[in-house]
Amino acid sequence: MGGTVGVLEGGTLLHSLIERHHDRLGPCTLKRLSEANAALSWLRSAGPEADVLLIGPSVENAVRIAERAVAMGRGTELLICAGPESHAAIKAEAERSYLLGDAATCLSIDEPDAVVRALADALGRARKRRRYEGLVSAAEAASAQAAPVLASPRAGNVEGLWKYAPIGVLVADVIEGRVLDRNQKAAELLGVEAGAPLDEGFAERDRARLAALLAEAPSGSPAPRAFVVERGGVALHIEVLIAAGHTEQSRLLLLQDVTARRLVEDELRRKLALIEEQQRRIEELSTPIIQVWEGVLCLPVIGLVDAERAARMTEELLAAVARARAAFVVVDLTGVPEVDASTVDGIVGMVRASALLGASCLLSGISARVARAIVELGLDLQGIQRFSSLHAALGSVLKNGR
Incomplete structure (x- = not known):
């Protein structure tokens, strides 16, 4: 002593x-x-x-x-x-x-x-x-002698958990850069044995990043990091969680194969991109601004119009008016089945905004239902020319302005 x-x-x-x-x-x-x-x-x-x-x-x-x-x-x-x-x-x-x-x-x-x-x-x-x-x-020693029945099964269970765990468990020496021990799943994922270089199973581009992470002194529960492991010509995506080992120079690595999840995420991202592209095309089709003649634009409105769609239509119409230097804009409501306050507000706002750019605005295709809704809502269409059909609106343009 x-x-x-x-x-x-x-x-x-x-x-x-x-x-x-x-x-x-x-x-x-x-x-x-x-x-x-x-x-x-x-x-x-x-x-x-x-x-x-x-x-x-x-x-x-x-x-x-x-x-x-x-x-x-x-x-x-x-x-x-x-x-x-x-x-x-x-x-x-x-x-x-x-x-x-x-x-x-x-x-x-x-x-x-x-x-x-x-x-x-x-x-x-x-x-x-x-x-x-x-x-x-x-x-x-006294505790083990007093409870031998409990000690043995517990030790056996821990050994079984280490050996057959569904995630890879690996102990590494960060000073010497080698594997000290690994369980069966870690050997399957990385293809390394005890004593082998730690980065042997990782892709070349990931080895420097792995070494940098291992050199840090981990504390708490750090977030898992994604790495690529090359096994039999196939790239596996592995999430690695690095924690402190039982000595200053050792690290504990928990490895989880997330290749299937990555494939699902990639497919989901592809589908979301496709949906966004389809949505963009639908939005383009939902606002078809037609140049009828030089200086004359027509916007046929089809379907329901909410505040978001009205704002988008206004933006695109104003850009088209400025681009074409249009003198007349005909907004046709033949395809609008019904309206509410927000719909009419959006359409009237679009018409008035076009007028600010110097274009004369006409409304056509106002059905009896739409007209009744405008009256019931008490909306003011003073100063906006209104026609029952697109034909009549275009005829007025030919007669008076073109």
Whole structure:
């Protein structure tokens, strides 16, 4: 329970310092490490037994080594001892590091008391953590012994869910860019095995975007992102949800095949575009502005006219009047079965707007029903010439204006 300290340095400076102050540190085991690879190998093999990694002033790229140690997710305490001439620069570099945060403490070797005090505090935290982990392990063992019937089926169900889930589940190492584990569905979708490059199954154009998303530190429940996976010459559309893994450098990817849904959405978009095109053509046909003679336009109105249609007809008629420099406009209502206040208002507004452009406007084809509705609604058609038929309206144009 004393603790284990890995000392990474080229000489014996830190080792001698620890030996001199052994009484302040309490019982602990020292592991001499001559190079960075040896230190990282020790962290992998020692696991939770690696309590503190002490990096000496003669070690190059000390912050980079500390970052790699943090990325391993072992929970090891990190102390960086720098020389007096480089302490400020190394401390600033450590503070800028995205991975380190406050996981490493930067000390100056010319302040040995501060180094010993920091090492003693780190060992103290490690001893407390060991005691806590021992209590938790004992509680878990007691719980498993008290309820063996419940523990086994639960574990089996979790394994079954992992293996046979209808969505792909994949665990990735973002530092090394490889697959750590995957379930059966993920293997079917991506065609990758454990240890394979993570982006192997993704389309070339999506690999850089995937790497950028994996490099982010996910939090909460990020929205799924769409990717293309090439399987057997067929492009599959996969939604990928990326979440934090069990270590700093791992990510959990949930994969769902949405190819069928994408095909349905594409077909729906195609049909909507077709409907919009048909609607546009219907609208064009519903407002057929005819140039009868030079300077004479005729607008036969067919069907019911609501406020929206009246506004559209007015806009198109005014554009046609300006374009043709029309002197006469005949609005024929023969095809209007019935009217209400909004219909007549729209037609009268259209006629008056045309008059503002200098065109004489005539109404034709007013049926008895339409005339009665105009009277009952009390609408004023004063100043607007009215004719019972289109023939009569055009005859008046020939006689008086053309």
